[in-house]
Amino acid sequence: xxxxxxxxxxxxxxxxxxxxxxxxxxxxxxxxxxxxxxxxxxxxxxxxxxxxxxxxxxxxxxxxxxxxxxxxxxxxxxxxxxxxxxxxxxxxxxxxxxxxxxxxxxxxxxxxxxxxxxxxxxxxxxxxxxxxxxxxxxxxxxxxxxxxxxxxxxxxxxxxxxxxxxxxxxxxxxxxxxxxxxxxxxxxxxxxxxxxxxxxxxxxxxxxxxxxxxxxxxxxxxxxxxxxxxxxxxxxxxxxxxxxxxxxxxxxxxxxxxxxxxxxxxxxxxxxxxxxxxxxxxxxxxxxxxxxxxxxxxxxxxxxxxxxxxxxxxxxxxxxxxxxxxxxxxxxxxxxxxxxxxxxxxxxxxxxxxxxxxxxxxxxxxxxxxxxxxxxxxxxxxxxxxxxxxxxxxxxxxxxxxxxxxxxxxxxxxxxxxxxxxxxxxxxxxxxxxxxxxxxxxxxxxxxxxxxxxxxxxxxxxxxxxxxxxxxxxxxxxxxxxxxxxxxxxxxxxxxxxxxxxxxxxxxxxxxxxxxxxxxxxxxxxxxxxxxxxxxxxxxxxxxxxxxxxxxxxxxxxxxxxxxxxxxxxxxxxxxxxxxxxxxxxxxxxxxxxxxxxxxxxxxxxxxxxxxxxxxxxxxxxxxxxxxxxxxxxxxxxxxxxxxxxxxxxxxxxxxxxxxxxxxxxxxxxxxxxxxxxxxxxxxxxxxxxxxxxxxxxxxxxxxxxxxxxxxxxxxxxxxxxxxxxxxxxxxxxxxxxxxxxxxxxxxxxxxxxxxxxxxxxxxxxxxxx
Amino acid sequence: xxxxxxxxxxxxxxxxxxxxxxxxxxxxxxxxxxxxxxxxxxxxxxxxxxxxxxxxxxxxxxxxxxxxxxxxxxxxxxxxxxxxxxxxxxxxxxxxxxxxxxxxxxxxxxxxxxxxxxxxxxxxxxxxxxxxxxxxxxxxxxxxxxxxxxxxxxxxxx
Numbered sequence: 001x002x003x004x005x006x007x008x009x010x011x012x013x014x015x016x017x018x019x020x021x022x023x024x025x026x027x028x029x030x031x032x033x034x035x036x037x038x039x040x041x042x043x044x045x046x047x048x049x050x051x052x053x054x055x056x057x058x059x060x061x062x063x064x065x066x067x068x069x070x071x072x073x074x075x076x077x078x079x080x081x082x083x084x085x086x087x088x089x090x091x092x093x094x095x096x097x098x099x100x101x102x103x104x105x106x107x108x109x110x111x112x113x114x115x116x117x118x119x120x121x122x123x124x125x126x127x128x129x130x131x132x133x134x135x136x137x138x139x140x141x142x143x144x145x146x147x148x149x150x151x152x153x154x155x156x157x158x159x160x161x162x163x164x165x166x167x168x169x170x171x172x173x174x175x176x177x178x179x180x181x182x183x184x185x186x187x188x189x190x191x192x193x194x195x196x197x198x199x200x201x202x203x204x205x206x207x208x209x210x211x212x213x214x215x216x217x218x219x220x221x222x223x224x225x226x227x228x229x230x231x232x233x234x235x236x237x238x239x240x241x242x243x244x245x246x247x248x249x250x251x252x253x254x255x256x257x258x259x260x261x262x263x264x265x266x267x268x269x270x271x272x273x274x275x276x277x278x279x280x281x282x283x284x285x286x287x288x289x290x291x292x293x294x295x296x297x298x299x300x301x302x303x304x305x306x307x308x309x310x311x312x313x314x315x316x317x318x319x320x321x322x323x324x325x326x327x328x329x330x331x332x333x334x335x336x337x338x339x340x341x342x343x344x345x346x347x348x349x350x351x352x353x354x355x356x357x358x359x360x361x362x363x364x365x366x367x368x369x370x371x372x373x374x375x376x377x378x379x380x381x382x383x384x385x386x387x388x389x390x391x392x393x394x395x396x397x398x399x400x401x402x403x404x405x406x407x408x409x410x411x412x413x414x415x416x417x418x419x420x421x422x423x424x425x426x427x428x429x430x431x432x433x434x435x436x437x438x439x440x441x442x443x444x445x446x447x448x449x450x451x452x453x454x455x456x457x458x459x460x461x462x463x464x465x466x467x468x469x470x471x472x473x474x475x476x477x478x479x480x481x482x483x484x485x486x487x488x489x490x491x492x493x494x495x496x497x498x499x500x501x502x503x504x505x506x507x508x509x510x511x512x513x514x515x516x517x518x519x520x521x522x523x524x525x526x527x528x529x530x531x532x533x534x535x536x537x538x539x540x541x542x543x544x545x546x547x548x549x550x551x552x553x554x555x556x557x558x559x560x561x562x563x564x565x566x567x568x569x570x571x572x573x574x575x576x577x578x579x580x581x582x583x584x585x586x587x588x589x590x591x592x593x594x595x596x597x598x599x600x601x602x603x604x605x606x607x608x609x610x611x612x613x614x615x616x617x618x619x620x621x622x623x624x625x626x627x628x629x630x631x632x633x634x635x636x637x638x639x640x641x642x643x644x645x646x647x648x649x650x651x652x653x654x655x656x657x658x659x660x661x662x663x664x665x666x667x668x669x670x671x672x673x674x675x676x677x678x679x680x681x682x683x684x685x686x687x688x689x690x691x692x693x694x695x696x697x698x699x700x701x702x703x704x705x706x707x708x709x710x711x712x713x714x715x716x717x718x719x720x721x722x723x724x725x726x727x728x729x730x731x732x733x734x735x736x737x738x739x740x741x742x743x744x745x746x747x748x749x750x751x752x753x754x755x756x757x758x759x760x761x762x763x764x765x766x767x768x769x770x
Numbered sequence: 771x772x773x774x775x776x777x778x779x780x781x782x783x784x785x786x787x788x789x790x791x792x793x794x795x796x797x798x799x800x801x802x803x804x805x806x807x808x809x810x811x812x813x814x815x816x817x818x819x820x821x822x823x824x825x826x827x828x829x830x831x832x833x834x835x836x837x838x839x840x841x842x843x844x845x846x847x848x849x850x851x852x853x854x855x856x857x858x859x860x861x862x863x864x865x866x867x868x869x870x871x872x873x874x875x876x877x878x879x880x881x882x883x884x885x886x887x888x889x890x891x892x893x894x895x896x897x898x899x900x901x902x903x904x905x906x907x908x909x910x911x912x913x914x915x916x917x918x919x920x921x922x923x924x925x926x927x928x
Binding site (some may be wrong): 016717 | 806809810816851867873876877
């Protein structure tokens with residue numbers, strides 16, 4: 001008999017039927033009585049002082065019901081951290097990027113709202129602006145925020161061991177610099193928010209979010225209303241990928257318009273607004289110096305990284321840290337120094353992205369290939385020699401409780417026939433490997449834990465109440481699957497109420513890859529609590545001890561004698577007739593070091609556990625056009641335990657598409673003086689069905705000691721290691737190491753031409769750093 | 771700002787509708803805002819992503835690029851009209867069964883495109899499926915499970 005009825009099995013997700021029929025309601029689909037259309041007036045300047053805002057003409061336009069500016073706010077500056085409070089949802093003094101919110105209108109229809117925006121007169125005094133890290137750090141550069149000298153927003157400094165001594169003792173040392181421009185989320189659903197206030201001052205609000213509680217608290221602070229009056233409601237969410245973690249000015253603006261007009265208001269972003277005015281990923285330059293011994297083991301590493309943070313802090317301290325942390329988890333490195341800088345520029349705000357820092361991750365991996373070439377060690381072997389192992393501590397002192405890094409390398413190597421291919425493929429045909437590791441949550445103060453409740457009805461069915469949110473990855477089903485498994489129910493017997501700040505308890509949110517681990521554990525504990533109570537009644541009825549009981553198919557039975565049983569419904573009725581309701585409560589608090597802090601103290605347990613992933617891809621490059629054709633991909637990740645394998649495969653495949661296919665071949669933003677020139681899918685090329693290679697999914701299970709059923713983060717390691725594998729494979733195919741990503745045809749052609757130039761002079765064909 | 775509205779007659783999912791609308795409004799706007807057929811999604815608004823796909827006389831079109839007045843006299847199918855009562859369309863069923871849906875925002879357009887394609891080509895190769903669905907962008911799945919669902923359905927002969 002299988003150990004589990006539902007866990008580890010593939011089945012239909014509970015949320016997908018409504019999505020297949022058009023029944024599923026996303027924020028932009030909400031229609032409320034008397035609802036108004038909200039539109040936002042945005043800055044046309046990258047950096048300017050606001051002299052005055054005159055809204056009188058807009059207010060007089062028939063059909064306009066409310067106009068808001070900074071005057072309608074308390075003026076407070078918001079920030080994810082106490083030390084990064086630098087953004088006003090509607091600015092009072094300055095605008096700092098093209099697209100920043102300045103004022104907003106609610107009107108009876110879109111045409112009227114747009115016309116009203118044109119009637120708002122804003123006087124600006126233009127200020128000099130900076131559009132790159134170099135410009136921003138130059139002497140005499142304009143200061144973007146008074147509180148940040150030299151435009152340095154964040155500096156994360158990590159120094160472990162003795163890096164200089166490590167380099168002295170190294171057999172071979174090299175230093176390379178890697179760079180990449182901004183990339184973007186391009187969630188299917190453009191940002192949208194709907195809000196309504198009642199006359200008792202209660203706010204009801206719907207928007208795509210990666211944590212409803214993370215939205216509610218800042219809204220409560222900014223609107224100066226008690227937290228219990230901010231009710232962020234559950235709604236279907238069309239993707240997040242890290243881009244919907246924080247409160248958005250649109251949330252605040254929509255709430256202000258709803259309060260002022262005392263009518264429901266909906267703001268639906270255009271695709272351009274979604275690209276420019278939500279979040280983007282950081283542009284980055286990373287200089288990596290690595291020293292190794294004769295066997296290719298890393299002795300010392302020194303990394304300096306500059307990230308273009310755009311106009312405000314956002315999740316800056318996290319975004320600066322995570323690229324480094326992923327790599328210190330993936331590979332052993334004893335002596336290591338990291339200086340990560342996030343620099344303000346007059347560009348849109350940058351947040352955390354699923355493929356954290358492609359220049360960083362690809363740089364670390366490509367450099368391993370370069371070092372391997374010098375030492376005559378093949379890339380796969382280089383990874384095996386440096387792979388993180390279970391029981392290790394990372395340089396910043398996180399204990400690694402479970403780790404399948406080596407297994408993922410070995411399995412992808414074996415299935416891709418790496419050893420038969422490496423160095424033996426025809427010209428312009430290449431193979432590459434990337435490895436990465438991702439956290440399963442991180443310290444988040446009072447928001448670090450998740451709670452869940454379960455209640456029974458008299459038929460034995462249950463309602464699960466949890467703060468976990470589903471961005472599309474299948475969290476709703478995961479919670480139901482766990483509760484049903486623990487209580488011997490089918491998924492049909494379970495209703496879920498989640499991601500609603502009025503009803504559901506606190507939860508960290510779904511942006512640190514922690515929902516299965518933390519939220520799933522909380523639901524499992526709640527179900528176990530309820531089961532214990534049920535078993536008490538069942539044991540009395542069956543005249544046995546609780547310890548001999550089990551639950552399955554809505555029955556509680558004696559393990560050794562399944563015929564001796566009682567229906568769940570009867571047990572619940574017994575309890576109710578005695579005036580006792582059967583319910584369960586669970587709470588899970590991850591074992592992380594609460595003293596760990598991104599900037600002040602980057603040391604201590606970061607996450608209770610980590611995922612580890614390896615991707616190998618095989619590519620062919622057309623030397624005439626520079627086009628890359630990806631022939632096949634092998635994606636492997638240690639997911640702890642696969643609660644539903646097919647869902648995890650979907651995460652691998654989607655991660656490979658975003659991180660590898662899009663992230664390494666086509667995706668980047670183009671700029672003109674702080675203006676995004678490719679804000680839509682017409683010009684920003686995300687992968688299509690024809691582009692994608694065959695993907696072989698390899699799920700590795702290490703059964704994490706603390707994950708629910710051994711599960712941990714699933715999928716993000718693939719997104720990142722795919723980028724690394726793609727870059728390695730293309731460089732292998734053309735015989736040149738490239739250091740500016742993504743690897744677009746123009747760059748590839750230039751690299752090939754330059755290499756051939758060297759060859760034609762009769763010099764030795766040697767892979768050279770460019 | 772008064773604009774002349776026109777009565778537009780639309781045949782949607784087998785039902786006749788009369789909508790008084792400005793002539794500059796797209797079919798997508800009329801479907802979503804006037805008729806509350808919100809299963810049709812807007813993602814790019816420029817005809818690049820396929821999220822707003824509806825069937826016009828059985829062929830997939832982008833409703834964000836089509837004026838409502840242009841759809842008069844044509845037979846329009848939206849995602850709401852694909853299932854028959856409680857009975858899901860086989861493509862919807864295959865998408866659910868084979869996990870071709872994650873966030874679900876592109877799914878209505880993708881499903882309509884796939885259903886029109888299978889009508890025309892009931893025994894497609896994988897390459898033909900990839901090409902047929904390449905006007906519809908999905909950011910979550912990497913397309914593998916979507917292609918798999920369409921292939922499995924075609925192979926099953928339903």
